[in-house]
Amino acid sequence: MEVYLPEKGFSCQEVLDLIAVAGLMKTVSGFGRCFDKLVKKFVVNITLDCNMAGSAEYRKMYARGKPVNFSPISINSFMGVDVGDISLNVITKEITAGHVKSWPKKGIMSTGALSVKYALLNRIGAANWFLTNHSSHISTGLAQLIYLIGTKTPFYFGAFVFEQTMKHADTLPMKLPIDFPSLISEIILSQHPEIVASDEHPLQKAIPLTFDPGLYVGPHVQDIIVETDQVGAENFSVSISFADPGDVLSELMEVSKTLQDTIVSCTQRKKKVDLLIKRLTMGKAPAAEDRNQAGVVQDVGASSSDSS
Structure with a gap:
């Protein structure tokens, strides 16, 4: 049920x-x-x-x-x-x-x-x-x-x-x-x-x-x-x-693939976030497209400038 x-x-x-x-x-x-x-x-x-x-x-x-x-x-x-x-x-x-x-x-x-x-x-x-x-x-x-x-x-x-x-x-x-x-x-x-x-x-x-x-x-x-x-x-x-x-084997294979997809996705996102950190450290403003790809909120840059 x-x-x-x-x-x-x-x-x-x-x-x-x-x-x-x-x-x-x-x-x-x-x-x-x-x-x-x-x-x-x-x-x-x-x-x-x-x-x-x-x-x-x-x-x-x-x-x-x-x-x-x-x-x-x-x-x-x-x-x-x-x-x-x-x-x-x-x-x-x-x-x-x-x-x-x-x-x-x-x-x-x-x-x-x-x-x-x-x-x-x-x-x-x-x-x-x-x-x-x-x-x-x-x-x-x-x-x-x-x-x-x-x-x-x-x-x-x-x-x-x-x-x-x-x-x-x-x-x-x-x-x-x-x-x-x-x-x-x-x-x-x-x-x-x-x-x-x-x-x-x-x-x-x-x-x-x-x-x-x-x-x-x-x-x-x-x-x-x-x-x-x-x-x-x-x-x-x-x-x-x-x-x-x-059925057990099939289910475990599905779970394994999901976990692998998660690892790959998180790894790619971490690389993008690290790239943004590097650019900000060097004093370069990241492009909006880069922020979107890394999953960073749009107004982060605005908030940083306001606080400075």
């Missing part, structure tokens, strides 16, 4: 505020019950015809023989939230604080390029909104979602949930992880409260989401305020499922 994001003790209130403005707090904390067997029964009955206008089965979905109104409109109504066609390059510039100008041709971007705000939203999204085990990369779908949340852009969340759920219509049963299982459970229960069997119990409360300190102190541009005293070593964790040794 979804991973729990504790509101108390989380080091970045601004990210919580963004999620609240988007109306998505139900998807990260305070979400309802999750009946896994009920959700699986619902998902395996989804067909491609459910999303084909004109088909007799259009928007007709079932759970244990009962019809369920599950559409972008009904999901939005249940969530209480109200996606435009936004250029992928615009999204890229925003989520990387302008350091990357266009989306990579290979189709995925390294999470090391994200700013702190979007690195945090990506971590939450990869656990709750767009399930993936590839921690070192972000897909276009998740990038678009965190962009909308991060810029407080009103969007059609119901369409996003519906599209994620429809992915199961074209795959083998249970091959893909199921997004929003608690949300699906509650939508079904809101229409058929008697559908749960007497011997059926909801899953236990979700585990809390943890964050790698590298999200705060690594190569990510510091575009938000983070309570650094709350970013301790106890938050450092690598979540690995040991069900399959192959």
